């Protein structure tokens with residue numbers, strides 16, 4: 365089957381087998397390797413992308429749902445101010461990142477803050493429940509999100525709340 369979609373702002377199309385998933389298309393056909401093949405069963409979040417405006421696990425999206433969609437990967441998202449807010453917030457809070465978890469962590473923050481600009485601690489813990497990383501203390505992660513929220517508010521509105 366041929367699927368056509370918008371990938372990081374560009375119209376693209378590709379012929380694929382019907383049983384492949386979005387993560388395979390991104391990695392094999394477009395060399396977009398920020399979506400990592402972790403659990404491949406919707407648990408770890410390492411394969412996250414923004415799919416039609418919503419942070420989504422690309423290992424759960426079959427090829428037929430890709431047709432006509434708009435997808436942003438970290439390769440595209442990293443060009444935005446929103447990405448820089450998160451990187452700065454994480455740096456200031458001492459959040460660890462590595463090639464396995466960075467995509468899941470960054471897009472989880474984006475999913476949280478796009479819905480709730482000032483999330484409560486509980487919202488953050490729920491948001492990160494599926495992101496697997498033993499290297500960062502929970503409090504650093506919570507602080508990283510709260511600092512990111514402040515940075516974003518200041519950038520957008522010139523004040524932190």
Ligand code: FES
Pocket residue numbers: 400401402403404405406407408409410411412421422423424
């Ligand atoms: S690889 Fe998709 S959620 Fe783990």
Ligand code: FES
Pocket residue numbers: 460461462463464465466496497498499500
């Ligand atoms: S820093 Fe990547 S898994 Fe912990």
